Amino acid sequence: MSEKMITLKNMVKTFGSVKAVSEVSFEINKGEIRALIGENGSGKSTLSSLITGAQQADSGTIIYKGKEFSSKGIVDAKEHGIAVLLQEKGTLDGLSVAENIFLGTENKCSGRWGISRRKMNQKAGEMLVSIGAESIAPERIVDSLSFEERKLIEVARALLDDPDLLIVDETTTALSLEGRNIIYKLIEKMKRENRTVIFISHDLEEIVKICDTATVLRDGKFIKTVNKNEMNPDYLRTLMIGRELDGHYYMNDRNIQGECEIVLKAENINLANKLRNVSIELRRGEILGLGGLTECGMHELCKVMFGAICPDSGTVEVFHDGMGKRICSCSDAISNKVAYLPKDRDAESLFTGASIRDNITVTAIEQVKTGIYISPQKEEKLAQEYVKNLSVKCNNEKQFVSELSGGNKQKVVVGKWLANNSEILIMDCPTRGIDVGVKKAIYNLMEKLTSEGKSIIMVSEEMPELIGMSDRIIVLKNGKVTGTFLRSQRVTENDLVGCII
Amino acid sequence: MNRWYQDNKERIAGLFPVIGLMCLFLLFSVTAGDKFLSPFNLSNIVNQACIIMVTGIGVCFIMSHNNLDLSCGGAMALCGVITYLMCEKISFIFLIPGCIIVGMLIGFLTGCIHVYGRIPAFLAGFAMMSLGRGISVISVDHKMRTPGIYKSLNTVGFYIGVLLVVSIIAIFVMKYTRIGKYNKLIGVNPITAEMSGINVNRYKLIAFMINGVTIGIATFLTLIRAGAITNTTGNGVETNTLIAVVIGGMPLAGGSKSKIGAAIVGALIFTVLQNGLIIWQMNADWINVIKGIVFLIIVILTVDRKHMTLTA
Numbered sequence: 001m002s003e004k005m006i007t008l009k010n011m012v013k014t015f016g017s018v019k020a021v022s023e024v025s026f027e028i029n030k031g032e033i034r035a036l037i038g039e040n041g042s043g044k045s046t047l048s049s050l051i052t053g054a055q056q057a058d059s060g061t062i063i064y065k066g067k068e069f070s071s072k073g074i075v076d077a078k079e080h081g082i083a084v085l086l087q088e089k090g091t092l093d094g095l096s097v098a099e100n101i102f103l104g105t106e107n108k109c110s111g112r113w114g115i116s117r118r119k120m121n122q123k124a125g126e127m128l129v130s131i132g133a134e135s136i137a138p139e140r141i142v143d144s145l146s147f148e149e150r151k152l153i154e155v156a157r158a159l160l161d162d163p164d165l166l167i168v169d170e171t172t173t174a175l176s177l178e179g180r181n182i183i184y185k186l187i188e189k190m191k192r193e194n195r196t197v198i199f200i201s202h203d204l205e206e207i208v209k210i211c212d213t214a215t216v217l218r219d220g221k222f223i224k225t226v227n228k229n230e231m232n233p234d235y236l237r238t239l240m241i242g243r244e245l246d247g248h249y250y251m252n253d254r255n256i257q258g259e260c261e262i263v264l265k266a267e268n269i270n271l272a273n274k275l276r277n278v279s280i281e282l283r284r285g286e287i288l289g290l291g292g293l294t295e296c297g298m299h300e301l302c303k304v305m306f307g308a309i310c311p312d313s314g315t316v317e318v319f320h321d322g323m324g325k326r327i328c329s330c331s332d333a334i335s336n337k338v339a340y341l342p343k344d345r346d347a348e349s350l351f352t353g354a355s356i357r358d359n360i361t362v363t364a365i366e367q368v369k370t371g372i373y374i375s376p377q378k379e380e381k382l383a384q385e386y387v388k389n390l391s392v393k394c395n396n397e398k399q400f401v402s403e404l405s406g407g408n409k410q411k412v413v414v415g416k417w418l419a420n421n422s423e424i425l426i427m428d429c430p431t432r433g434i435d436v437g438v439k440k441a442i443y444n445l446m447e448k449l450t451s452e453g454k455s456i457i458m459v460s461e462e463m464p465e466l467i468g469m470s471d472r473i474i475v476l477k478n479g480k481v482t483g484t485f486l487r488s489q490r491v492t493e494n495d496l497v498g499c500i501i
Numbered sequence: 502m503n504r505w506y507q508d509n510k511e512r513i514a515g516l517f518p519v520i521g522l523m524c525l526f527l528l529f530s531v532t533a534g535d536k537f538l539s540p541f542n543l544s545n546i547v548n549q550a551c552i553i554m555v556t557g558i559g560v561c562f563i564m565s566h567n568n569l570d571l572s573c574g575g576a577m578a579l580c581g582v583i584t585y586l587m588c589e590k591i592s593f594i595f596l597i598p599g600c601i602i603v604g605m606l607i608g609f610l611t612g613c614i615h616v617y618g619r620i621p622a623f624l625a626g627f628a629m630m631s632l633g634r635g636i637s638v639i640s641v642d643h644k645m646r647t648p649g650i651y652k653s654l655n656t657v658g659f660y661i662g663v664l665l666v667v668s669i670i671a672i673f674v675m676k677y678t679r680i681g682k683y684n685k686l687i688g689v690n691p692i693t694a695e696m697s698g699i700n701v702n703r704y705k706l707i708a709f710m711i712n713g714v715t716i717g718i719a720t721f722l723t724l725i726r727a728g729a730i731t732n733t734t735g736n737g738v739e740t741n742t743l744i745a746v747v748i749g750g751m752p753l754a755g756g757s758k759s760k761i762g763a764a765i766v767g768a769l770i771f772t773v774l775q776n777g778l779i780i781w782q783m784n785a786d787w788i789n790v791i792k793g794i795v796f797l798i799i800v801i802l803t804v805d806r807k808h809m810t811l812t813a
Contacts, residue, residue: 308696334698348696351689354757362686362697365679372678400757416697 004066005030005165005196006051011060013046020046021057024222026215031194033187035207038217038240039407039435044200047217048167051198052077052084065164075104083163087170087433091142091150098124098138101157108160127156132182146295148179155183166190167198170433172206176294176461177500184210202435203462204233216240237436260284262319263455264338264424266305269314274300275479278314282424282457285450289470290459292500297479298459299343302428305457306340307333318424334363339417341410343428343459349413352402356394357383359401359412363420386415391441407438414445425449428459443469463493475499518750518766525770529777536780544657548726550772551660552719556742557749557764558671559608559715562708564751565681565759567688568622570712572611573719573742575633577735580604580720582637585645585730593648596724601717607633608713612706630739638732645730654725664765667718672761674711684708688755744796745771753804 007027013020021043028034036044049055051062053071062069064080071077074084091100098120102109109120124138133152142150151171158166168187172180187197187210199211207214208231216223216239223239264282269275274297282288290298303309305316307329316327318336327333333340342348351359360383361368368378383397390411394404401412410430417425430446431439446456446469460466466473475483475496483499485491529537536542556573563570584599607629614625675681683704687694695701723734749767752758774795778788 306696330696331698331700340696342696347690348692351686351693351757353689354686358682358686358757362682362699365682369679374677374679374682376677 003030004028005032005064007063008047008051009061009063011047011050011062012058013043013050013055014058019220021050022220024060024217024220026222026225028196028198030196031191032213033191033197033199033211035211035214036198036200036217037202037204037207037214037236038223039437042217042240042435043220044217045169046220048084048169048198048200051165051167052082078161078163081161081164082167083158083161083165084167085151085154085158085169085171089147089150090154093141093143095142096121096138097128097136097140097142097145097153100142100153101127101138101160103157105160124156127160128152131156131159131186148175148294151175151179152182155186159186163195165196165198167200169200170202172201172203178293180206202433204236204436205464207231207236208233240436260286261322264305264316264318264457265324266301266316267314269301269304269316270312271297271300271304271309271479272312273479275304275311278476278479278481280474280481282455284455285453286471287446287450287456287458287469289466289473290457290476291461291463291466291473291496292476294461296476296500298476299428301476302340302342302426302457302459305333306330306338306426308340334420337421337423339420339422339425341413341417341425341427341430343432345406345409345413349416350401350409352409353400355398356387356392356401356404356412357397360386360397360415360419363416367419382419383415386419390415390418390445405435407434407441410434410438410442414442422454424455424457426457429461430458431460431462431465463496466496467491467493515750515760515762518748518763518770521748522766522770522773525773525777529773529780533777533780537777542776542780546769546772546776547657548660549776550768551664552722552726552738553742553745553768553771554664554765555667555715555719555722556738557746557768558667558761559712560742560746561671561675561751561759561761561764562681562684562711563622564746564753565675565688565755566684566705566708567691567755568615568705569743570611570626570709571623571739571743572607572626572629572633573716574735574738574740575630575635575637576604576607576611576713576716577633577720577723577738578637578641578730578732579629579633580607580717581724581730581734582640582645584717584720585724586640593651596648596651597721600721600724601714604715604717604720605710605713608709608711608716609706611713612709615709616702616705626739637730637734641730641732641734643729643731647724647728647730651725652728655728659725660722663718663722667715668761668765671711671715675759675761680704680707680711685755685757685759688759689757741771742768744792747796747803748799750803753800 004027009025011021011024024047036047038044046055050057053073053076069080071080092103101124102120106115109115109123111119121138128134128136128138131152133156136145136149136152142153168183172183175183187199190197199207201207212228213225214231214236215225216236218240226236260283262281263284267279269278278301290301292298300309304311305327307327317324318327318338325336327336327338346352357379361379364382365374368374368382380397387394387397392408392411392415394408401409404412430442434442450456458469471487473485473491473496474481477500485495560570560573580600580603584596584603588596588599611625611629614620614628615622618625683694683699686699687701687704691701724730727734745767746764747753747767748770749763749765751760751763774792775788778791
């Protein structure tokens with residue numbers, strides 16, 4: 001058999017009274033691509049931070065390349081050949097692409113007179129070409145780059161020292177198809193060179209496609225390591241949640257009455273170089289899917305429809321009983337019962353440093369006040385109602401949102417918009433970074449809401465989700481509408497890809 | 502036990518300033534008992550603490566939405582001078598409402614400079630402080646005496662009465678109205694606030710106007726206490742207020758944990774400390790050093806570093 005790259009023995013890490021990782025042991029071979037999967041809060045990220053030394057384990061040993069290894073931190077790990085790609089943004093604004101790539105390792109570019117910018121740019125350029133991101137110029141300042149391009153810069157930085165062990169922590173969830181393909185290729189290359197990759201992702205289809213083996217964690221405990229021949233999404237899902245779950249968790253066919261009234265209409269929206277003459281209509285009770293590459297303008301379109309971005313030209317109107325009202329700001333949108341669930345939940349729709357109660361009641365202050373007095377009892381009642389209905393996992397409604405897991409945070413966002421009886425929900429990647437169990441709950445909820453006559457616009461970067469959930473799909477490419485599909489047409493991924501790329 | 506601690510963490514943390522105040526009080530009672538506990542000295546402490554409490558209550562509103570106010574002292578001097586000159590022309594009956602309205606307008610102006618000029622609030626406040634101080638020094642003359650009738654209000658009872666009214670209203674506004682709630686939420690995350698339909702600029706301006714009102718009230722209290730407007734009216738109030746509020750447990754970055762109580766307890770700690778050290782016959786310069794050290798220790802102990810690294 002092949003040699004061991006890394007062996008974990010009885011790893012334990014606790015936060016307060018919570019065991020994030022408890023007695024986890026497994027080993028990974030050289031040249032192996034290992035998936036690490038589990039629901040949110042199952043300990044995947046904690047385990048990877050124990051390996052890199054970003055956090056210190058309470059007990060347990062790591063044997064790396066045959067020797068006992070204990071990293072003092074990410075830099076130390078990097079020097080030993082362990083690199084990590086994280087989910088969050090890891091580039092510094094105000095610096096050029098090349099400077100970001102050589103962050104902390106500028107010495108590699110020293111010329112006769114100290115650091116040579118020319119040499120740095122040249123080396124960075126080579127690096128970018130080698131990973132397949134030649135479209136990014138090394139001289140550019142990162143501020144002007146998209147999230148995806150920045151991620152690729154981090155990839156280049158991680159690969160600079162030819163790491164033997166690469167940890168990819170939910171990086172691909174934030175990337176479009178192109179970006180993912182770049183990462184897949186790199187992983188393949190690592191494998192050919194007999195190096196090891198630990199791949200953390202929620203996307204089970206992706207894992208089955210690219211990983212050799214998968215280790216499943218649940219509640220911080222090791223459950224099983226699955227081999228390639230046994231891997232299929234349904235089986236992994238069952239292992240992850242420890243109970244049977246129907247693979248077809250998307251909506252079944254349903255007949256949407258063709259001619260329900262229009263509730264929201266965006267006409268001829270233009271926005272810098274992001275959107276060109278986009279017009280869309282949303283009908284009562286339907287789920288309208290918006291698909292495309294990350295930078296196709298769909299995220300911006302959501303913000304325009306919510307009034308958060310002012311378009312250069314074009315109008316957004318909401319209709320109540322045939323009466324049209326224009327949306328020019330977020331408060332216009334909210335008072336016309338439009339809700340927006342952004343892709344970046346923590347930054348744009350949650351008060352993470354405030355209680356669940358404050359987060360839910362913020363849009364529904366009218367309901368809990370008498371005159372100017374806001375009644376804490378009424379607030380509590382309202383918050384408890386949504387915590388219960390949406391089964392948010394928490395100690396009580398006074399708990400801070402920052403202490404919740406991704407899926408529960410999303411539930412709080414949903415609760416916030418249901419509390420003020422929103423009629424139109426604009427959901428931007430509603431299941432991004434959310435584990436399977438909660439995903440299912442969100443899908444059910446969407447189905448229930450539409451059956452109550454509410455209307456949903458859903459942006460999604462996952463095609464099965466888009467096809468499974470939408471009554472109608474509009475595809476955008478480079479800021480233009482390139483295709484419209486109805487559920488009744490039996491859309492396939494191929495149909496969509498044709499319009500997306 | 503652990504669970505109980507988790508649930509009541511906030512409340513326990515909130516008790517620290519109160520415990521600190523009690524310890525200080527005990528320390529000075531034991532070491533300088535007869536002087537420190539004399540009725541004259543105690544009423545003196547209340548009189549002194551009162552002004553800082555009132556300005557501190559206003560500053561709490563500004564800090565709750567994650568801003569700092571450095572205008573208090575200068576703004577008080579400006580408020581005093583303007584109101585005095587106006588009352589001189591019309592009638593001194595209007596001294597109280599005059600102070601409040603002029604104070605509110607000054608606060609509104611500072612807020613506008615911050616919100617519409619898109620300048621950090623502490624700079625706007627700083628500018629207002631200099632400006633106010635300058636204008637008041639230019640226009641003040643030694644004839645600006647408080648009319649005798651108001652001097653009779655210079656009693657502990659009156660101070661405590663004013664303080665009770667101001668703090669009860671402020672606590673109500675901070676805890677049970679939109680103004681307080683929204684300002685705290687803006688302090689947590691202004692982007693989410695805007696995207697949840699909160700008019701961020703309007704609520705910030707309201708906070709600045711509340712701060713202005715407390716500046717006006719503090720100006721009036723200074724007028725009856727000092728008996729006149731001089732070119733040192735309100736000197737150093739801005740820093741003393743800021744130190745007091747932070748010592749009292751107001752989070753520097755504002756947000757959900759903001760509370761009016763911080764201003765009240767903090768002002769008492771601040772004044773008791775200063776008063777006690779004077780009774781110990783400590784040199785005034787050394788008192789400043791001690792105040793600085795205490796402030797630093799509190800900041801080091803309480804500042805939310807997790808939050809700082811996230812925003813930095």
